[in-house]
Amino acid sequence: MKDIGNFGNYRTNTGIGRGSWSGTDGTSVGSGAYSAGLRAFISQVFVYFLVGLAICFGIATFVPTCSWYVPFMQKTGIGLAVAWLVLSVGFNFAFPSLSLSATLCWFLVDTSLLGLVLSPVALIYTPVSLVTTFFVTTSMFLSLILYGYVTKKNLIGFVPIMVMGFVGIMLASVMNMFFRSSTFLLAISAVAIVVLAGYIAYTMQMIKGLYSDADSENVRGKKVLFGASLIFHEFVNLFLHILRFVGRRN
Secondary structure, three states, X not given: OOOOOOHHHHHHOOOOOOOOOEOOOOOEOOOHHHHHHHHHHHHHHHHHHHHHXXXXXXXXXXXXXXXXXXXXXXXXXXXXXXXXHXXXXXXXXXXXXXXXXHHHHHHHHHHHHHHHHHOOHHHHEOHHHHHHHHHXXXXXHHHHHHHHHHXXXXXXXXXXXXXXXXXXXXXXXXXXXXXXXXXXHHHHHHHHHHHHHHHHHXXXXXXXXXXXXXXXXXXXXXXXXXXXXXXXXXXHHHHHHHHHHHOOEO
8 A cells, every 4th residue: 555645656656648547556547446446536536625615615705794704804814824824834744644534624624714714805806706706717627627637648747837837926926015016916817827727737637646446445535635625725726816807896
């Protein structure tokens, strides 16, 4: 059984693009049992992805309607954002040693906390623009996921370019904190959408590579949550950047 903490091996040794793709235990994807297991694995990933999306967007939509919301966010808004960031960074280090139940708890807390952090968006933009952006994001996201799932081309070669793109986006965002240029902000979002498009397709391909029919239920469950967390955060980021283009403010 593979060590679940060693995701680097899964990302680079998926075998996609080298003829017939094989699982980590050497089983051909063409075999019925392996294919059925892979489909079940991917289905579980998307079930938890949808659960996370429902929690996050549900909280972000409902909480701003509460009477206590504004004073609560005025006091704790920055603290919530910092707490979410610390939780996300800490998870990357703690994940290999976490149990399945602890990983599930982290996933639920992460999606809930992010819902609170993003909740001001529901007050800034009109409901119609939020719904429109959600459907635009969903259409683009599903197209990229489908491409990442079916393509035979190994997308890992594009990862260094995407990483440089993300670094550039972060640096440009920091610069814009001083310039406060709305045009520059739109340019950053445009680049971010392109980079995220490539990364979403790659992530889907990488998630396929995580599957092994030799895994125990515990290891497979952690991989499912790991994959769901990746595509969940990518969807949210894509949504926010598209919102800057099509969203209308109140």
